[in-house]
Amino acid sequence: MKAMALPRFWAFVVPIVSVIVALLIASIVIIMIGKDPIQAYEILFKGAFGSSSAIANTIVKTTPLILTGLAVGFGFRAGVFNIGAEGQMIMGALMATLVAINLGEVPPFLAISLVMLTGMLAGAGWAAIAGYLKAKTGAHEVVTTIMLNWIATYLSSYMVQVPLAVGSGTPKSPEIASSAKLPVLMTVGAINMSAGIIISVIAAILLYILLEKTTMGYEVKAAGFNPYAAEYGGISISKNITLTMAISGALAGLAGVVELMGVHYRFLGTLSGGKGFDGISIALIGQNNPIGIIFAALLMGALRTGSNEMQFAGIPKHIVMIVQGIVIFLVAADRIVRTSMAVMNEKKTAIDETRKFLKRASISGGLAVAFWFLSSEKVWNWTGGISSHIAKTFWILALIMLLTVMIVVALYVISAIISAFMAFRYKRVKE
Numbered sequence: 001m002k003a004m005a006l007p008r009f010w011a012f013v014v015p016i017v018s019v020i021v022a023l024l025i026a027s028i029v030i031i032m033i034g035k036d037p038i039q040a041y042e043i044l045f046k047g048a049f050g051s052s053s054a055i056a057n058t059i060v061k062t063t064p065l066i067l068t069g070l071a072v073g074f075g076f077r078a079g080v081f082n083i084g085a086e087g088q089m090i091m092g093a094l095m096a097t098l099v100a101i102n103l104g105e106v107p108p109f110l111a112i113s114l115v116m117l118t119g120m121l122a123g124a125g126w127a128a129i130a131g132y133l134k135a136k137t138g139a140h141e142v143v144t145t146i147m148l149n150w151i152a153t154y155l156s157s158y159m160v161q162v163p164l165a166v167g168s169g170t171p172k173s174p175e176i177a178s179s180a181k182l183p184v185l186m187t188v189g190a191i192n193m194s195a196g197i198i199i200s201v202i203a204a205i206l207l208y209i210l211l212e213k214t215t216m217g218y219e220v221k222a223a224g225f226n227p228y229a230a231e232y233g234g235i236s237i238s239k240n241i242t243l244t245m246a247i248s249g250a251l252a253g254l255a256g257v258v259e260l261m262g263v264h265y266r267f268l269g270t271l272s273g274g275k276g277f278d279g280i281s282i283a284l285i286g287q288n289n290p291i292g293i294i295f296a297a298l299l300m301g302a303l304r305t306g307s308n309e310m311q312f313a314g315i316p317k318h319i320v321m322i323v324q325g326i327v328i329f330l331v332a333a334d335r336i337v338r339t340s341m342a343v344m345n346e347k348k349t350a351i352d353e354t355r356k357f358l359k360r361a362s363i364s365g366g367l368a369v370a371f372w373f374l375s376s377e378k379v380w381n382w383t384g385g386i387s388s389h390i391a392k393t394f395w396i397l398a399l400i401m402l403l404t405v406m407i408v409v410a411l412y413v414i415s416a417i418i419s420a421f422m423a424f425r426y427k428r429v430k431e
Contacts, residue, residue: 015285015296018330022323025269025406029322030315032399040315047309049301053188056308060263062301063237064089066200067255068279069286069293070207071248076288077211078244079224084130084145084250084293086276087152088123089197092253093158093260095122097164097267099238100176100260111179124246128154131245135238141245149276160269169368173267188417201294203251208290252276281328300324326403364405371398 022192027037027210048058068085075082096119103111129210130144148366164173182194211217222230259271282300307320372381375395380387 015327015331016285016294018285019198019299019323020053021330022326025324025326025403026319028402028406029399032314032320034190035315039313040310040319043310043313043315044303044320047306052186053191053420054305056188056193058298058301058305059193060191061304062297063194063262064198064255064259064275065278065282065297065300066204066294067251068276069256069278069282070204070259070279070290071251071255072279073283073286073288073290074207074211074220074251075248076283077224078220078240079136079227080131080241080244080248081142081243082127082130082145082248082358083142083280084148084276085128085248085255085279086272086274087145087149087218088126088249088252089256089259089272090152090156091256091278092119092123092127092249093256093267093271094152094159095119096253096257096260097173099174101174101178103177103180106177106179108179111177112261113180113372115176115180116254118251119253119257119260120254123256124250127249127252128242128246133241134245135241149253156267156270156271166265171269175266176260181265182258191293192262196258196262199254199258203254204294205288207251216243219245224330232389250277255279267394281324283330284328287331299327332349361405361409364401368401368405371395371401374398 023041030037030040049055061398068089071085071088072082078309086166096115099118100111100115106114112429126148127145130141130148133139133144134141158174162172166174167174182196182199184192184194185197186193203215209217211221219230220240220243222233222235223237223244227237230240254277256271257277260267265350278300282293282296285299286296303320303324307317320398342389375391375398377387377391380390383390
């Protein structure tokens with residue numbers, strides 16, 4: 001059964017609805033731990049945007065996430081799964097460091113340009129290895145990029161512990177030259193918000209133009225949508241795979257350079273901090289659209305900044321991880337929603353599917369209630385010292401079943417609403 005085509009604006013509606021649904025589901029979890037969800041989200045918002053220091057911190061966290069999201073998203077548009085943004089970010093920052101610490105009295109404009117170019121070329125070269133192997137030997141890019149991630153991680157670890165090591169404590173390189181540091185737009189306390197955010201936004205705009213307005217962008221999207229048809233039309237798949245990986249790696253390398261030149265001013269063993277892997281989530285939430293990725297990265301940056309403030313109010317920061325996970329699940333389930341819409345367009349089938357849904361939801365809901373009842377320690381007093389462990393086990397099972405029911409219901413409701421909207425829209429067009 002074919003999934004229905006949606007209007008273009010729906011690519012922005014899906015993530016927004018997903019965030020709202022995720023916040024509602026997380027509210028249930030917050031209530032279950034005895035906290036007020038309204039207060040929790042108020043603290044989360046204030047922690048991310050409630051003051052100039054909070055805004056600066058959010059933007060600093062958002063900056064590299066935009067670039068790693070663009071790196072992964074660009075690969076996805078070409079049908080390439082670049083899971084190696086983490087390693088490409090590390091190599092970009094490491095190679096840029098080797099240049100930046102030796103620039104001396106080079107003028108700032110030349111120094112900054114040279115360091116950025118070095119980092120982008122390093123990231124591009126590192127990613128192009130996986131692209132070339134896929135194009136020439138068929139080696140899957142997921143496997144090769146993960147292997148390259150480990151090589152980059154251990155290589156950088158060696159570099160900051162032996163040849164580049166300075167001082168004690170956290171492994172780190174010497175500080176880069178002053179002329180290689182990005183201009184600071186705003187300083188609030190100990191937080192320096194550099195021009196990196198401008199670089200990231202410009203990169204997103206340029207990537208959007210590349211994808212939507214150029215022949216190269218058309219070829220990249222065509223190769224990703226249907227490589228066989230693209231090759232039949234004269235588009236070189238091997239060239240586009242290697243080129244896509246190189247551009248993707250250059251963006252990830254730029255993320256490492258921005259962190260180096262605008263935040264740490266030296267290479268640290270923990271410089272990447274998983275931001276390359278965060279790019280996968282951001283690309284999914286942003287629907288692989290460069291402009292959507294900007295807002296997805298801002299969402300992630302705000303959640304990370306706000307979660308720190310939530311902890312001071314006694315609310316676990318893992319609530320934010322729940323929100324993030326549900327958002328990603330719902331966005332990734334977009335195909336399920338579209339298929340469900342196609343099913344719901346047939347009235348008889350829709351009635352049958354609704355009955356099945358109600359039956360399954362009732363069973364899952366009943367299990368959630370049963371597990372919730374069994375999560376009381378009083379029920380297990382007769383077991384002695386292990387009563388609390390048994391009760392906690394059933395509490396976790398109840399939570400899992402409850403989350404499952406809520407997510408399934410959310411997907412079903414979204415499918416029904418979209419199906420009704422599309423049916424009404426097509427009816428008006430027909431009239």
